[in-house]
Amino acid sequence: MKISTYILIPFMALAAACGGSGSTGSEPAPANSNTTVQAPAVPADGQIAALLYDASYSVPNGFYVDERASTDRSYTVHHVLDESSSFELCTDDYAEAMDWEAADNASRSVQGYYVASYDNERYFEFVRELSYEDDVGNIDDITSPGFARVFKCSNTSRDGVDRSLLTGYAGTINAHPLGPDSVRVFAEYLWQFTFFPTSRKNVIDSYSSATSTAYEQTLVLAFASSQGADRCDRIEVAKWTFSADRATGEVGKTFETVKFFEATIENGAAVTCD
Numbered sequence: 001m002k003i004s005t006y007i008l009i010p011f012m013a014l015a016a017a018c019g020g021s022g023s024t025g026s027e028p029a030p031a032n033s034n035t036t037v038q039a040p041a042v043p044a045d046g047q048i049a050a051l052l053y054d055a056s057y058s059v060p061n062g063f064y065v066d067e068r069a070s071t072d073r074s075y076t077v078h079h080v081l082d083e084s085s086s087f088e089l090c091t092d093d094y095a096e097a098m099d100w101e102a103a104d105n106a107s108r109s110v111q112g113y114y115v116a117s118y119d120n121e122r123y124f125e126f127v128r129e130l131s132y133e134d135d136v137g138n139i140d141d142i143t144s145p146g147f148a149r150v151f152k153c154s155n156t157s158r159d160g161v162d163r164s165l166l167t168g169y170a171g172t173i174n175a176h177p178l179g180p181d182s183v184r185v186f187a188e189y190l191w192q193f194t195f196f197p198t199s200r201k202n203v204i205d206s207y208s209s210a211t212s213t214a215y216e217q218t219l220v221l222a223f224a225s226s227q228g229a230d231r232c233d234r235i236e237v238a239k240w241t242f243s244a245d246r247a248t249g250e251v252g253k254t255f256e257t258v259k260f261f262e263a264t265i266e267n268g269a270a271v272t273c274d
Contacts, residue, residue, distance in 0.1 A: 039209045042220060042258055045272045048237060049263035052202050052222045053270040059203040064188035067120075074144045076130070079123075079151065079193070080104045087161040087171075090151035097124040097150040104148060112146050121175065122156060122189075123149040156186065166255035170242055173249040180208040180215050186251065187217040187242040196223060204237070214243045224263075232262035232273035 042048075051057050068077055079088040080100050091097050098117070105111055105128060112128030119125060130146045151158060158171040173186055188206060205220040218241040224233045237259050244251045262273035 039218060040205070040207055042237060042239075043204055045235075045261045045263070046270075048204055048222050049235065049261075049270040049272055051204055052224055052235065052263070053265055057202060059188075060206055063203065063206055064185050064192075066189070066192060068147055071145065075147065076144070077147045077149065077193075079149045086163055087158040088149075088151055090153040090157050090159065091124075092152050092154050094119070094124060098126065100150055101126040101148045110146075115145070119152075121152070123151050125149045166240065167253060170251040170253040173244055173251060175249075178215065178244060178246065178249050180210065180217075183215045183242060183244045183251070184208055184217045186244070187219060187240075191219060191240075196221075213247075214245055216241055216243045218242075227262075232264040235261050235263050237261075 066077065068075060080097075081087065081104075082089055089100055091100070094117075101124075110130050110132060112130040115127040115129055117124065117126050126148045128146045128148065129143050131143050153174060155173075155175045156171060157174060161169055161171050170190075171186075173182055175182055184206070191203065201221060201223050203219050204222050205218075207218055207220075209216045209218065218239050221238045221240055223236045223238070225236070227234055236257055238255060238257045241254050241256070242251055243254070263270060264273060265271070
């Protein structure tokens with residue numbers, strides 16, 4: 001039976017995608033260009049801290065916003081996974097996708113009744129109304145919509161991806177023509193389904209760059225970790241880069257911590273610590 005990890009899209013992150021600070025990223029290279037495009041510098045510590053502690057900020061302007069972000073009720077979005085739960089399944093056959101989703105629904109701890117189906121160029125989506133127990137305690141309504149997705153192989157293949165790794169093979173973009181924007185959307189879409197083990201995380205920047213052989217999209221991430229009462233938080237700044245081969249569309253990902261610093265809130269404002 002196909003099973004799926006149940007994932008809730010971080011709604012505040014999606015809502016904030018329409019506002020907040022703009023990206024400082026470089027302009028992407030044209031899809032048919034072999035020009036090497038250099039990456040911009042990592043923002044200064046003070047700028048990172050200001051964004052990290054801003055409750056209204058999560059991602060920069062222009063960041064990919066999921067279609068379901070405007071849903072006015074609590075909701076979940078997840079992808080149907082392979083039997084090992086390592087990667088998201090893909091098919092271009094609607095009937096096969098529906099069978100996988102039905103088996104996935106039957107395997108969940110919270111099951112739902114079928115409402116509708118929908119598809120776009122990236123995935124098939126199956127909508128179910130999920131029913132929760134009265135004593136769950138963390139929702140206002142004992143029912144909420146669930147959106148289950150199966151990628152279309154003609155657009156995205158994640159076959160063989162190890163989702164637990166931040167570095168390594170990330171899948172293949174099969175949509176044509178391959179270009180900077182398709183790589184950007186691939187990276188920004190998948191970020192929404194990746195949960196890092198920190199309570200506070202933001203995308204400080206998202207920028208495109210290029211080499212003669214690959215299109216790249218880099219997410220500059222910041223994470224705050226408490227070091228205890230009366231101590232400044234430890235801030236980790238990292239680059240998560242997705243690199244798509246221009247010839248094959250195969251995507252690799254690398255995760256690199258670029259620096260640490262300390263920061264806190266004083267009189268309602270973010271400040272860095274010596």
